[in-house]
Amino acid sequence: MANIDVPYMAAQTVALCRIPSPTGFTAAAIDYVARALEQMGVACRRTRKGALLATLPGRDDAEHRAVAAHVDTLGAMVKEIKPNGRLKLTRVGGFSGHSIEGEYCLVHTARGTTVSGTILVTKASTHVHGEEHHKQERTEANLEVRLDAPVRNREDVLALGIQVGDFISFDPRTVQTDTGFIKSRHLDDKACVAVILGVVRAMQEGGLKPAHTTHFFFSNYEEVGHGAAGAFPDAVTEVIALDMAAVGEGQTSDEYAVTICVKDSSGPYDYELSRRLQQIAADEGLNYRIDIYPYYGSDASAALRAGGQFRAALVGPGIDASHSYERVHVDALEQTARLLLAYLTR
Incomplete structure (x- = not known):
């Protein structure tokens, strides 16, 4: 059984938030993520746009999966x-x-x-x-x-x-409280990058292979709409965008939970994949929500607009005050990591 190291993910969130990386100026953040993955024994390569792609071979190499999160910020x-x-x-x-x-x-x-x-x-x-x-x-x-x-x-x-x-x-003004909160600018999407690092670390240390060969894509142009456009290998049949779940009035998302977003401004995400993620979350006993974001887009929607032929879903930890001085609780990081790990290994 793989162990999710929550303090590790929190520490990576804090470290990433403190690296300046507005869209178009992301090399330092990409380098940081690459070093973290390479320390785990995971090879990485940079795309022509300066994004980062890492791959874990799976038990099934015929149909691949991809998970995307972005290092670029406002x-x-x-x-x-x-x-x-x-x-x-x-x-x-x-x-x-x-x-x-x-x-x-x-x-x-x-x-x-x-x-x-x-x-x-x-x-x-x-x-x-x-x-x-x-x-x-x-x-x-x-x-x-x-x-x-x-x-x-x-x-x-x-x-x-x-x-x-x-x-x-x-200035991100990043603070981690003794009550489990991380408050900072740019938790969108540094928190999700940290979740991926936590999940990959858990799989590597636990000797787990993903069910399908999986590509982890760290986007650097998401905030301006084209981050994952044309990003994924042809063998990819499913894409999970890992991005913040917006907490606020009229939303079901919660700072302590993982959210499966079934629709945003780009339209509905894949019904079958979203339902499968909900079932996995229920099976794992996770604290999860289902939500819709009318003023939101993701790397998955950008990739679909660019002609991507795959099923796509959107998942993320609940984050309050999006695009302002944001806040997340470590419980949401853990719930998101556990859902991603269960998905990858099934």
């Missing part, structure tokens, strides 16, 4: 250097301007250096702007980066090596 890029030395930004991924106001950030220069800063509205001081501060819309036009450097003009900023197109990562 972030921004430098859109403009203003005459006063502030930076105008452009968003990478779908999030509200309200969710990043006041957040600390790093600007990653082409020189390989970083410059810290804070994301603010242009009329940030209530003592200066009064009601204008409260009424100002939190849009890209009204958000800017105040650099932690003595800059007063555009030339000062350029001298730091900052230029248009540089990536901006948000």
Whole structure:
């Protein structure tokens, strides 16, 4: 029997969240995952798009399976250097301007250096702007980066090596509490990457082979919609996207449970595969939910849109406050890992 090491998955979640990896700037996170897998004796290769693919041979090599999770996160890029030395930004991924106001950030220069800063509205001081501060819309036009450097003009900023197109990562503020919660930006989808690492580790240490040859795909463009497009070998007949389960009003998803999502903005997932996952969860006595997300897409839906000919399902741990300052409980990581392990070995 394979042992799921929950503290290991929690530690990997924390470590991954602290690696800046906005979509398009993911090499460090991909390298981290590759090292973790290679330490387990699992060979990896990078795709032309810079994603990571690892394969475990299965008892059946005729029909393959794939499991996908993404290392890329929300972030921004430098859109403009203003005459006063502030930076105008452009968003990478779908999030509200309200969710990043006041957040600390790093600007990653082409020189390989970083410059810290804070994301603010242009009329940030209530003592200066009064009601204008409260009424100002939190849009890209009204958000800017105040650099932690003595800059007063555009030339000062350029001298730091900052230029248009540089990536901006948000401080994840990752905290693990003694009550079992991990709260951080970018649990979407670092938590699921950690779950995969935990499951692969359990299989390797327990001497378990998957029922079918299985490909683990770590996507780096999911947040912009094309992460797993064209990603899977032709032999793949089933794909499980491992991504966050959005907790909130009107949803059944729960911070302590694993969720099987049967429909999102791309439409229904495969009925037979989703029902099989529900049966496995019931057989294993797992704390699981079934849910639908109207404002959501996954690597599986991206792969299907690209012409993928396979059954697809979506599974993940319950995460509160998606695309903001998120939170997950280690129980949800464990429930998700146990479902994935049971699926892979059947």
